[in-house]
Amino acid sequence: MIMPADAAPPLSSAEQLRYARHLGLPEIGLDGQHKLRQASVLVIGAGGLGAPALLYLAAAGVGRLGIIDPDQVELSNLQRQILYDTDACGRAKVEAARDRLLALNPHLQIDAYPEAFALANAARLIAAYDVIIEGSDRFAAKYLVNDACVLAGKPYIGASIRAFSGMLAVYAAPDGPCYRCLFPAMPAPETVPSCAQAGVLGTVPGLFGVLQAHEALKLILGIGEPLIGALLKIDLLTMRFQKLRLPCDPGCPLCGESPTIHTLSEAAFVCAASADQPDAALPWLSVEASRQRPTLRWVDIRTPAEFAAGHIPGAIHAPLDQIEDWAAQVGPHDHLLLYCQRGGRTVQAYHRLQSTLQGRVSLLRGGYEAWLQGMSAALPP
Ligand SMILES: [Zn+2]
The missing domain is CATH 3.40.50.720 (NAD(P)-binding Rossmann-like Domain)
Structure with a gap:
């Protein structure tokens, strides 16, 4: 609730100096500065x-x-x-x-x-x-x-x-x-x-x-x-x-x-799970847990520009918009670990691969940024 200026305590000398460029404007002045303060x-x-x-x-x-x-x-x-x-x-x-x-x-x-x-x-x-x-x-x-x-x-x-x-x-x-x-x-x-x-x-x-x-x-x-x-x-x-x-x-x-x-x-808010809060029921793996499983094929589903800017060494590049075509050539015993920048897009990729690669797809929790954080923790800034 905005009080009238005459009911408000006066501006201190420090406040008058701090807001001098407001106080000099006829559109703001002392009244306006009081409105802002309240x-x-x-x-x-x-x-x-x-x-x-x-x-x-x-x-x-x-x-x-x-x-x-x-x-x-x-x-x-x-x-x-x-x-x-x-x-x-x-x-x-x-x-x-x-x-x-x-x-x-x-x-x-x-x-x-x-x-x-x-x-x-x-x-x-x-x-x-x-x-x-x-x-x-x-x-x-x-x-x-x-x-x-x-x-x-x-x-x-x-x-x-x-x-x-x-x-x-x-x-x-x-x-x-x-x-x-x-x-x-x-x-x-x-x-x-x-x-x-x-x-x-x-x-x-x-x-x-x-x-x-x-x-x-x-x-x-x-x-x-x-x-x-x-x-x-x-x-x-x-x-x-x-x-x-x-x-x-x-x-x-x-x-x-x-x-x-x-x-x-x-209003329907509950069904609008954000891409930043991916489905907890999916087979997520942490960076550490993924490293313990050397047979996983790491798959980067980000854009070519993102992949070119930096990716996990040894990862295969399969952009999300071509993921189904790419999946057709995955071997019958391969187990994939999908990653994107932060984890959101891998949920989409996972659902699109479910029918062809059921049970053979995991997702990297936190994505490439989680992997980078693990690397930078071991290095000076
Ligand atoms: Zn309206």
Whole structure:
């Protein structure tokens, strides 16, 4: 709840200096800085989008920041997640983020939630913040954030990115569209590669995360034209910026005229297992266990570019899009160990090979990155 500026404690001399570039703007000034100090933003996912968003929100003086993310900092995050440094590898992201943000701005309250955004905590967390930033790379989480925000009447800034492009909008604002107006139902998880699989130039999430923070600040300050009812698409290879109209869909299952979703539990999230949380029932082998079995044929199912950039010595290359053709020439006594970058794509490959190679296919837990981690643990950085 935002208090009027005259009821708020005055800015200290240190705060006046810190925010001098805001205070000099007629659109912000003292009133705006008070609004920022009394505002709260929940950032869901402290990754490629959340990391730069959090840095700018903290620098701007947003008084209370919530960060929810279940993951630890990994070496492969540092190419784009500029909130973290090399020493933070292995730490919980929310803890490392809190330390970094408080070092940047000690006037803030940082709430750290080292857990996944899920059905069990969604409504409670959304209710506790004014504005939400959705920075997840998982489709199930995107839909859960959308549905929880619409049902709670809280606006959120959503972004989706690919290798060199992305899109951004403010969803669930009063009279504005929601994500389901654009994409009514969740795509099948195997049809959409996550960033961990597909690769991304680090500056792409950087730009979109900054734009998310920027839209959050505009919403809090009540200035300009927030991206409500509009979708910003940016191709960062050609530098083509497009602002498309994004109207509310009267047939939207969530915010339309005759909605079919009235509670969070009515939406189908459970069946949308992410590629990053592969099926536990499959025959996974750890890197160590795989090394104990010298007869395994290691099969790299990643793209030619990924294979060329580095692979496990001795591995055969059989790209996922040709895996069935390749499997036709596998010998009758061969037992395969499939691996991809992190483990997600091997689940698809496994299911596609089940009919021809039943019982003779295992999957490398954690993929090539787990193997690299085992190698780098034995080497100086
Ligand atoms: Zn809608």
